[in-house]
Amino acid sequence: MPKGPISTVQVIKTSWGGSSRMNSTNTGLGRRRRFDELVGVYHQDMYRYAAWLSRDKAIAEDVVQEALLRAWKSLDALRDAAAAKQWLLTIVRRENARYFERRRLDTVDVDNLTPSQEALLAEAPDEQLDELREAIYGLEDDYREPLVLQVLMGYSTNEIAEQMGLKQGAVLTRLHRARLKLRELVKL
């Protein structure tokens, strides 16, 4: 299997010529096509989620690579396309946890960041956004993650609760506190 970037268009081109009567060959092709479609649609979400979980762009890339590999191996467990995003983000979350278990990394010191950690903060196009991004970066994990899931991924509080293994009340409290903290930090 060639390694390298794919585009959605390349992916879709492989969708032609399928047969309703599957044999082992076109089953394999269909599987790859299905995987490529998923990746084309959700890669951005996977990366951003990983980046805000790990607060490190290099780690996020590693986590996404591992998550893609795991998704490929267990693709047949995904029966419902409507659940694909949540399925992939759950894999990212688990891979992120595994990564930190393996590396036993120290907690991030916001005043002493590595270049890869700084890269996450370095790209804001204006000063106010830069300040806000830094404030989000500095939020505790418990507050940052539900905020990312709600604002960036469009999750409902129920879905966040399910993803994080929390009760809905806890999610509501964390979202409420996260916004008030950010409001205080950036002093809009």
Added chain:
Amino acid sequence: MNTCEEYREAIATDPSFDGGSAHLSQCAPCQAFRSEMQALDLKIGRALAINVPELDLPELPEIDASKIAVLPQLRFTTPAWLAVAATVTLAAFIGFRMLGDDLSSGTLAEQIVAHIEHEPYSFRVSDEAVSDQRLARVVPATVATMDHGAGLITYAQTCLINGRDVPHLVIQGERGPVTILLMPEEKVSRAQLFGGDNVTGVILPVGDGSIAIVGRDGERLDEIQERVRNSVTWGT
């Protein structure tokens, strides 16, 4: 919900919360708090939307096809619409040509077509509307307000066009999905038509901004233009 504390807690939990209207209508401080939290949320969304590097797939191991269960009528394996969308967008991307005379290469219109190519799910034929909550998040009142006159909105996503986050919506036209991009900060002097072999589009001047509408070739954009233009009011 009768107290300021209750209302503000609900808004800080989710700034798109649309309950408590009785309290809100009588409480100016809570109105100000709501506006502030919605503006903050818009900025949080922009701050979180970091640039994503180009996808580099890992080496994928071969899977023994004989061990893969064939799932008849699996919902995901029905990509006909996706294939059609790809054909449309690929052809549009390759065969892109400007019909107007005042747009150079690398223009807003080209970016729009290129963007649509990267969001094939926006070309899904659907009769399922996005939730009001989702719509409010993608089109916050600070950007624009929309009534339901534009048509059934089946897709809503915040997207980067010309370096700015803009709401990307899809309604269903006679020939298939029609993309709408609300661009309050992209001013154009007059309507600009563009198209390719399989898509046709227009960028309309609306106030100090513009709205792009892109559909499949043959779509009656003139009628849709009017509906969309009448349904959108820019925020302040």
